Amino acid sequence: MTLEELEQVAKNVRQENEKYDFEVNVCMDLACNSQGAGVLHSALVKAAEASGKKVLIRKTGCMGPCSSGPLVRVDPAKALYHRVKEENAAAIVKSLGEAPVAQLQCDLNEHFDKQVRVVLENAGHIDPEKIDDYIARDGYKALLTALLEMTPYGVIHRITESGLRGRGGGGYPTGLKWSTVAKASGDAKYVVCNGDEGDPGAFMDRSVMEGDPHRVIEGMAIAAYAVGASKGFIYVRAEYPVAVARLTTALREARRRGLLGSNLGGTTFNFDIEIRLGAGAFVCGEETALIASIEGRRGTPKPRPPYPAVSGLWGKPTLINNVETYANIAPIIRNGGKWFFNMGSERSKGTKVFALTGRITHTGLIEVPLGIKLWEIIDVIGGGIPGGHKFKAVQTGGPSGGCLPAEMLGIGVSYDALMAAGSIMGSGGMIVMDDTSCMVNVARFFVEFCMTESCGKCIPCRAGTAQMYTLLTRICNGTGTMEDLNLLERLCGTVKEASLCGLGQTAPNPVLSTLKYFRNEYIDHIVHKKCTAGVCAMQAPVEVMA
Amino acid sequence: MTTFAPPALPSDDKRWKIVNGTMRKNGFSRAALIETLHTVQSSFGFLDDEAIRFVAQSLRVPLSQAYGVVTFYHYFSLKPPGKHTVTICAGTACYIKGSDKLIADAEEGLGIKTGQTTKNGQTSLMTARCVGACSRAPVVLFDGEVAGEVNREQMLAQLERWTVE
Numbered sequence: 181m182t183l184e185e186l187e188q189v190a191k192n193v194r195q196e197n198e199k200y201d202f203e204v205n206v207c208m209d210l211a212c213n214s215q216g217a218g219v220l221h222s223a224l225v226k227a228a229e230a231s232g233k234k235v236l237i238r239k240t241g242c243m244g245p246c247s248s249g250p251l252v253r254v255d256p257a258k259a260l261y262h263r264v265k266e267e268n269a270a271a272i273v274k275s276l277g278e279a280p281v282a283q284l285q286c287d288l289n290e291h292f293d294k295q296v297r298v299v300l301e302n303a304g305h306i307d308p309e310k311i312d313d314y315i316a317r318d319g320y321k322a323l324l325t326a327l328l329e330m331t332p333y334g335v336i337h338r339i340t341e342s343g344l345r346g347r348g349g350g351g352y353p354t355g356l357k358w359s360t361v362a363k364a365s366g367d368a369k370y371v372v373c374n375g376d377e378g379d380p381g382a383f384m385d386r387s388v389m390e391g392d393p394h395r396v397i398e399g400m401a402i403a404a405y406a407v408g409a410s411k412g413f414i415y416v417r418a419e420y421p422v423a424v425a426r427l428t429t430a431l432r433e434a435r436r437r438g439l440l441g442s443n444l445g446g447t448t449f450n451f452d453i454e455i456r457l458g459a460g461a462f463v464c465g466e467e468t469a470l471i472a473s474i475e476g477r478r479g480t481p482k483p484r485p486p487y488p489a490v491s492g493l494w495g496k497p498t499l500i501n502n503v504e505t506y507a508n509i510a511p512i513i514r515n516g517g518k519w520f521f522n523m524g525s526e527r528s529k530g531t532k533v534f535a536l537t538g539r540i541t542h543t544g545l546i547e548v549p550l551g552i553k554l555w556e557i558i559d560v561i562g563g564g565i566p567g568g569h570k571f572k573a574v575q576t577g578g579p580s581g582g583c584l585p586a587e588m589l590g591i592g593v594s595y596d597a598l599m600a601a602g603s604i605m606g607s608g609g610m611i612v613m614d615d616t617s618c619m620v621n622v623a624r625f626f627v628e629f630c631m632t633e634s635c636g637k638c639i640p641c642r643a644g645t646a647q648m649y650t651l652l653t654r655i656c657n658g659t660g661t662m663e664d665l666n667l668l669e670r671l672c673g674t675v676k677e678a679s680l681c682g683l684g685q686t687a688p689n690p691v692l693s694t695l696k697y698f699r700n701e702y703i704d705h706i707v708h709k710k711c712t713a714g715v716c717a718m719q720a721p722v723e724v725m726a
Numbered sequence: 727m728t729t730f731a732p733p734a735l736p737s738d739d740k741r742w743k744i745v746n747g748t749m750r751k752n753g754f755s756r757a758a759l760i761e762t763l764h765t766v767q768s769s770f771g772f773l774d775d776e777a778i779r780f781v782a783q784s785l786r787v788p789l790s791q792a793y794g795v796v797t798f799y800h801y802f803s804l805k806p807p808g809k810h811t812v813t814i815c816a817g818t819a820c821y822i823k824g825s826d827k828l829i830a831d832a833e834e835g836l837g838i839k840t841g842q843t844t845k846n847g848q849t850s851l852m853t854a855r856c857v858g859a860c861s862r863a864p865v866v867l868f869d870g871e872v873a874g875e876v877n878r879e880q881m882l883a884q885l886e887r888w889t890v891e
Binding site for chain 2: 378
């Protein structure tokens with residue numbers, strides 16, 4: 181397919197859509213679906229047919245504020261409806277061309293005003309199972325532009341210029357990674373997309389893969405052209421069956437349109453992608469473990485170097501990026517590196533998608549420019565803490581991250597600021613906790629996670645996390661001593677320093693950050709045998725002071 | 727050199743043909759081990775010795791390695807599931823909203839531990855690391871159907887219905 185042909189397809193789709201007077205987009209993402217979006221969609225179709233109006237009813241990906249689901253967006257009125265029930269379908273169809281249905285209108289202006297949508301620009305606007313919807317919104321334009329008008333070096337230069345850093349959590353400069361793989365010598369190279377979203381409490385990558393799968397495919401194809409690869413793999417968690425189905429459809433459609441396969445854009449560039457299923461192992465998010473898993477083996481990490489960029493899948497140079505990193509590529513190619521560079525903070529460019537969950541009013545998927553203050557996310561976008569409770573901590577980075585208290589809410593969200601505060605950016609989980617959460621118990625929760633997810637290859641991680649868990653359990657049930665606390669802190673240092681891969685190296689972070697900001701809660705458990713939040717059941721009786 | 731002949735299908739159960747199809751599609755490559763095990767589990771519901779042996783032989787992977795892979799990944803199960811499965815999400819967002827209590831309630835209600843199936847084979851109790859529906863925490867999957875903001879009573883009522891259905 182050439183650029184002209186692509187333009188023609190886009191034009192045809194737009195013309196086709198102009199036949200309709202109204203568009204009704206129904207969010208079919210997991211959260212809305214579990215609240216009845218399926219029956220709502222059928223009811224809307226029925227109501228539209230009965231009304232005789234020309235209405236295009238579309239099933240879309242995540243629109244954002246899941247706590248207000250099921251969500252429906254009506255265009256051209258630009259009305260967003262929340263908590264829509266099956267029985268509201270007739271009223272919505274009736275209102276088309278008239279005033280919007282007032283009692284259903286979602287008035288989350290503040291929630292949306294602070295957000296900037298780059299990765300999620302199509303989510304809620306396209307049917308993820310229709311490639312034409314994606315093409316009509318400039319889809320695959322970046323790929324063909326890169327193939328026909330840019331050199332691989334030029335592509336890498338643009339990505340480097342944008343300042344994009346890896347969105348999986350590490351924050352390694354993407355342009356630098358690409359140029360390392362491009363420079364590596366080898367007859368075969370691979371491009372891998374890490375969709376093993378193992379961080380419990382995060383669903384950004386799921387939403388992107390389900391809501392806009394072609395964006396990931398396009399990003400991977402551009403990457404493959406830039407580094408000289410002809411084969412790609414998307415590694416997806418088996419727990420995401422919808423994402424697997426959507427990606428499978430998207431790959432088939434892209435092949436049918438000649439956007440994957442041989443001689444793309446009439447050039448000599450060939451590229452195709454296969455899906456590989458994960459099987460429930462958090463450690464497989466680590467790149468060397470992920471490679472082992474794609475090769476059909478146990479997902480145990482290997483020491484680096486050699487880095488996958490030099491010796492990865494089957495010993496060949498391999499580029500591994502996260503879903504969200506690839507999702508940023510097409511807009512950067514389309515709009516230029518400088519456009520992206522101008523968003524965000526000094527050393528963290530662009531936007532970041534977060535899954536905002538926990539004890540917060542508006543849970544859901546958000547995309548914010550980096551550098552935004554934490555309090556803006558929690559108080560403004562998230563709408564604060566519900567039920568008259570008090571904010572206690574926000575957790576970022578999952579089991580590798582940390583818990584930040586109220587006094588840290590003034591920091592800007594960037595790779596460096598979060599790390600300096602004792603947490604990490606991570607892949608984008610952001611879990612808010614209020615006074616009903618016990619921070620010692622939270623630390624124990626994460627350590628238990630790392631303990632069961634440790635692959636067992638290296639001793640500091642395998643035995644260290646188990647010992648940390650024992651100590652934390654003692655502290656939680658009131659039988660811990662100050663000596664235990666001391667030992668726990670020393671053990672954190674050992675596990676952090678001596679573990680082989682990122683899982684072990686970061687496993688102590690939730691403990692260290694809670695010790696740093698909520699040490700008094702540990703002391704309460706040990707000395708006063710008291711859990712202020714009322715979460716931990718104390719076994720030992722309170723000692724009587726003599 | 728003799729050419730490798732894959733072993734015969736263990737029985738004329740049609741599901742083995744589906745399993746064989748996955749391996750054939752991947753050219754009987756060793757890298758297809760996990761893909762094939764996924765097909766076995768989705769076809770049979772679990773992995774038994776016969777299936778692991780068959781897949782290992784077909785892909786020329788040492789049996790120890792195949793067994794190692796099966797036991798390494800949480801997703802694979804060596805035991806047949808009950809007629810119904812309740813899966814409680816134990817991800818962070820669900821934990822913050824009290825999934826640990828739901829798990830304890832389900833264990834008490836069913837009289838089994840997580841990972842087990844009731845004696846009559848009706849209901850299996852599982853936990854998940856995260857199903858990605860965090861904004862609706864706590865989340866419980868009833869036979870794979872996502873239910874959000876689940877409370878103790880709702881969950882126990884469904885489990886009660888399953889004891890007879």
